[in-house]
Amino acid sequence: MLLALLPMLASATNAADISGLNAEQEARYRTLTNQLRCLVCQNQNIADSDAPLAADLRNQVKRQLLAGESNQQITDYLTERYGDFVLYKPPFKAITLLLWFGPVLLVLLALGMAYAFARRSRSTAKTVAVDEDKLRKLLEENK
Amino acid sequence: MRYLIPVVVLAALVVLFAFGLQHDPREVPSPLIGKPAPAFNLKLLDDGTSYSNADLKGRPVLVNFFASWCEGCQVEHPVLLKLAREFNVEIIGMDYKDKPEDVTNWLARHGSPYRKVVMDEEGTAGLDWGVYGVPETFVLDAAGTIVYKQIGPMTEQAWREKIAPLMAGAKP
Amino acid sequence: MIPELGHFALILALGVALIQVLVPAYGVWKRDARAMAVATSAAQTQALLVFISFGCLMASFINLDFSVAYVAANSNSELPMIYRITAVWGAHEGSLLLWVAILAGWTLAVSVFNRRLPADITATALSVLGVVSVGFLLFMLLTSNPFDRLFPVPQDGKDLNPLLQDPGMVIHPPMLYMGYVGFSVAFAFAIAALVSGRLDAAWARWTRPWTTTAWLFMTLGITLGSWWAYHVLGWGGWWFWDPVENASFMPWLVGTALIHSLAVTEKRGLLKSWTVLLAILAFGLSLLGTFLVRSGVIVSVHAFASDPARGVFILGFLTTVLGASFLLYAWRAPKLVSEGEMTLFSREGLLLINNVFLVVASASVLLGTLYPLVVDALKLGKISVGPPYFNAVFIPLFAPLLLMVGLAATVSWKRAKAGEVIRHLRAPFIIALIAAIAVPLLIHERAPVAVIAGGFLGFWAIVTALQEIWRRIRAKTGFVSGLVGVPRGVWGMSLAHLGLGVWALGVTFVSSFSVEKDVRLAPGQSIDLSGYEFRFEGVEPRTGPNYDSDFGTVTIEHSGEVVATVHPEKRLFRATQQMMTEAAVDHTPFRDIYVALGEPLDAQGAHTGDWALRLYYKPMMRLVWLGGALMVLGGLLAATDRRYRLSRAAESRVASNSVVA
Numbered sequence: 001m002l003l004a005l006l007p008m009l010a011s012a013t014n015a016a017d018i019s020g021l022n023a024e025q026e027a028r029y030r031t032l033t034n035q036l037r038c039l040v041c042q043n044q045n046i047a048d049s050d051a052p053l054a055a056d057l058r059n060q061v062k063r064q065l066l067a068g069e070s071n072q073q074i075t076d077y078l079t080e081r082y083g084d085f086v087l088y089k090p091p092f093k094a095i096t097l098l099l100w101f102g103p104v105l106l107v108l109l110a111l112g113m114a115y116a117f118a119r120r121s122r123s124t125a126k127t128v129a130v131d132e133d134k135l136r137k138l139l140e141e142n143k
Numbered sequence: 144m145r146y147l148i149p150v151v152v153l154a155a156l157v158v159l160f161a162f163g164l165q166h167d168p169r170e171v172p173s174p175l176i177g178k179p180a181p182a183f184n185l186k187l188l189d190d191g192t193s194y195s196n197a198d199l200k201g202r203p204v205l206v207n208f209f210a211s212w213c214e215g216c217q218v219e220h221p222v223l224l225k226l227a228r229e230f231n232v233e234i235i236g237m238d239y240k241d242k243p244e245d246v247t248n249w250l251a252r253h254g255s256p257y258r259k260v261v262m263d264e265e266g267t268a269g270l271d272w273g274v275y276g277v278p279e280t281f282v283l284d285a286a287g288t289i290v291y292k293q294i295g296p297m298t299e300q301a302w303r304e305k306i307a308p309l310m311a312g313a314k315p
Numbered sequence: 316m317i318p319e320l321g322h323f324a325l326i327l328a329l330g331v332a333l334i335q336v337l338v339p340a341y342g343v344w345k346r347d348a349r350a351m352a353v354a355t356s357a358a359q360t361q362a363l364l365v366f367i368s369f370g371c372l373m374a375s376f377i378n379l380d381f382s383v384a385y386v387a388a389n390s391n392s393e394l395p396m397i398y399r400i401t402a403v404w405g406a407h408e409g410s411l412l413l414w415v416a417i418l419a420g421w422t423l424a425v426s427v428f429n430r431r432l433p434a435d436i437t438a439t440a441l442s443v444l445g446v447v448s449v450g451f452l453l454f455m456l457l458t459s460n461p462f463d464r465l466f467p468v469p470q471d472g473k474d475l476n477p478l479l480q481d482p483g484m485v486i487h488p489p490m491l492y493m494g495y496v497g498f499s500v501a502f503a504f505a506i507a508a509l510v511s512g513r514l515d516a517a518w519a520r521w522t523r524p525w526t527t528t529a530w531l532f533m534t535l536g537i538t539l540g541s542w543w544a545y546h547v548l549g550w551g552g553w554w555f556w557d558p559v560e561n562a563s564f565m566p567w568l569v570g571t572a573l574i575h576s577l578a579v580t581e582k583r584g585l586l587k588s589w590t591v592l593l594a595i596l597a598f599g600l601s602l603l604g605t606f607l608v609r610s611g612v613i614v615s616v617h618a619f620a621s622d623p624a625r626g627v628f629i630l631g632f633l634t635t636v637l638g639a640s641f642l643l644y645a646w647r648a649p650k651l652v653s654e655g656e657m658t659l660f661s662r663e664g665l666l667l668i669n670n671v672f673l674v675v676a677s678a679s680v681l682l683g684t685l686y687p688l689v690v691d692a693l694k695l696g697k698i699s700v701g702p703p704y705f706n707a708v709f710i711p712l713f714a715p716l717l718l719m720v721g722l723a724a725t726v727s728w729k730r731a732k733a734g735e736v737i738r739h740l741r742a743p744f745i746i747a748l749i750a751a752i753a754v755p756l757l758i759h760e761r762a763p764v765a766v767i768a769g770g771f772l773g774f775w776a777i778v779t780a781l782q783e784i785w786r787r788i789r790a791k792t793g794f795v796s797g798l799v800g801v802p803r804g805v806w807g808m809s810l811a812h813l814g815l816g817v818w819a820l821g822v823t824f825v826s827s828f829s830v831e832k833d834v835r836l837a838p839g840q841s842i843d844l845s846g847y848e849f850r851f852e853g854v855e856p857r858t859g860p861n862y863d864s865d866f867g868t869v870t871i872e873h874s875g876e877v878v879a880t881v882h883p884e885k886r887l888f889r890a891t892q893q894m895m896t897e898a899a900v901d902h903t904p905f906r907d908i909y910v911a912l913g914e915p916l917d918a919q920g921a922h923t924g925d926w927a928l929r930l931y932y933k934p935m936m937r938l939v940w941l942g943g944a945l946m947v948l949g950g951l952l953a954a955t956d957r958r959y960r961l962s963r964a965a966e967s968r969v970a971s972n973s974v975v976a
Binding site: 107121 | 548549550552614616655657659667672679690695696698699704712
């Protein structure tokens, strides 16, 4: 059994013809194509993919950059047609709230639990210490 | 009872994975369902006259993106022929990134289920319709709204279970 | 004959593994020493059988026996010998056999190196390892047999996937699997602790070297995988947060938490049930990784050809093993009482916080990896979660860890004094800050805030690690006696933390100062990038053992002098007709220059016309791999510390001494 569909990845450079873009547009082109998903590939962005669809999408991005559109307009254009799946950066929506805020909530929860654990350990330890003292006294009394 | 948290989390994950195993993660559902068909204005294969999304209104219709170079299209072709001939379904073929000579030859060889064949040589319509791999078939109601998208080859099962009911309900 | 032998050996191994599971378990239950001792002989017999089976598969590849379906699918008569051998683990069935073989190896090691363990712990641990063996052997024999025959026998094989025909492929999977599978030992010991109800400093002392060894292999495997991807894939990246990459990173993060938690349990007898939980989690995440890669549930470039039927088996196995473990944990963990108090401002407190960040980081990676599946399952749409998310979430979680690494050696056990700590760390703080501002300014003439922050964290970890070594050496009478006198465990810790700092520096610089350019060049044409001049000399056709190549030449000059001549290639593998990019990298310790061929832009002449090329300038890229290597070395030193190799007599002396304290 061959590793499925790795050929998609095979020649992963495709130096796009980016002539015509100024420096700022070129930087935006790079950011956008790195963050847009190639829909026919096994998890690659359109910057690195060789698939014809990826080439089409890269050209589309370039066309829109030259037309002066903003990054938001370009990603909106693509999500209207392909859905949120095409974005590697998940949008901020109701369904992704847990995704974006989960880690922060987890950290706070975990730190709280650690702190609570430390405090609890101190009170149990104190009880034990006191017992040890009592025990020693008792032992001495009984000698 | 915090010691039970790991078991609970595991149970939730297992349920999630059980779902995942029955599902193809590579399928991209269309955000165009429930929306009007995207605009286009292209030429027909046979006589070069214009054909646009306006021409899709007025009756339920299947819009099938295909190409002569596409293997999956060969697989679904007999099913489309059956739909066109036996069930009298109107299928508009959108020839995606293809050459007129190639598709003419292909249709001559395999038969044509299409009422009309529209040439989308640049793939611009494909981009607007969110096509990411041919074949893909869109089901439109009489108002020109997309009600269903068949990703990949058309199958008789898909026709029977999903598409025929939609088209029956959508008659003007 | 050989494939049949291999197949038969696997069936026998399954039988022996079943004995390895059942008889010692019975022995532990009934306190029957002879039944418990069966564990050792069963483990060793199973290992022998599995190794025979593995050898048979390797022999089939070396002999190019195309009547074996797996060999026909993954090799070719023109395939070079070295890749014929690595093709053994090139796809699903063979890599499973590698997994089982490595598990047999670890089990064998436990069956040999257990002199200081009580008999019931050894028996339980080997029995648990046997359960894992049984699961994987059954999986192979029922659904993924590498020895299935193929009739009619094909003339030639389909060839190994070109992406795997690279030196990195030779070593990355075995090292990674050593780590994945190695965590099963800590898992087995944890189950043994839960079953026996005993968990003390001695348990931690046995478990630590096994866990550290598994960890260092995991670190090595991940570093190698990243390095290999960088060289082979042609996009200049070295980590994509792909689900399968995440599947290896999650157990690594939890494994790192585990080795730190074990330190606390060994030294102060605290965090016992937490350590046990981490041990179960680390291996559980390994199993989860196996599931994700082979079931088709997620989309990944690494995924083996997916088969939901196989996915069902693995899911069932995972559920059984982890379900039983977590239930056992819920039942018995409350009995593992910790004996002491913990203040947060102490070494054990900081280690607990270290654990918090590592485990939350792992949980966040899991969240991001599985979230698309959750959204899909709830029919709420379809989203992708990629590098932008993971980078945004991971960096803030990792930064506190780097900060705490600096405090590692200075903050003492039980209770630390803030004044002392601050005094001790003032100098490293200032040095790190100055370096973080000065170095980027000197090299790149600018120092953005992100670079200063990342650079500070990296230099901070490095300087504090060096400071600790220096302090320890100075405490001894002479420099040489100091070097020798510092315990290996301390060397290991310092080196690993140093490596982490080096890695952080590499990542910071590469992320901020990388320059990338896509260009179109005609033969003889040159272009400037970051002060280097790249002259494209042209492309000529060449032939390799099983491929035809477009062999490019690019000369790189700096200030008029030729710095390097590199040869990016595009290889077309004849058997599969697949195209592969072989990027050319010229590296010094301080920068990588990376050139990859794109496409020929001149339809007429691939060997005379223009080509598209991708050029990268990546400063400090080597530090990323160096950091990983230092961490591996640190782990190796820590795992071989003398106190793990104490003789039994000395051990009981030490044990009786520590009871009084």
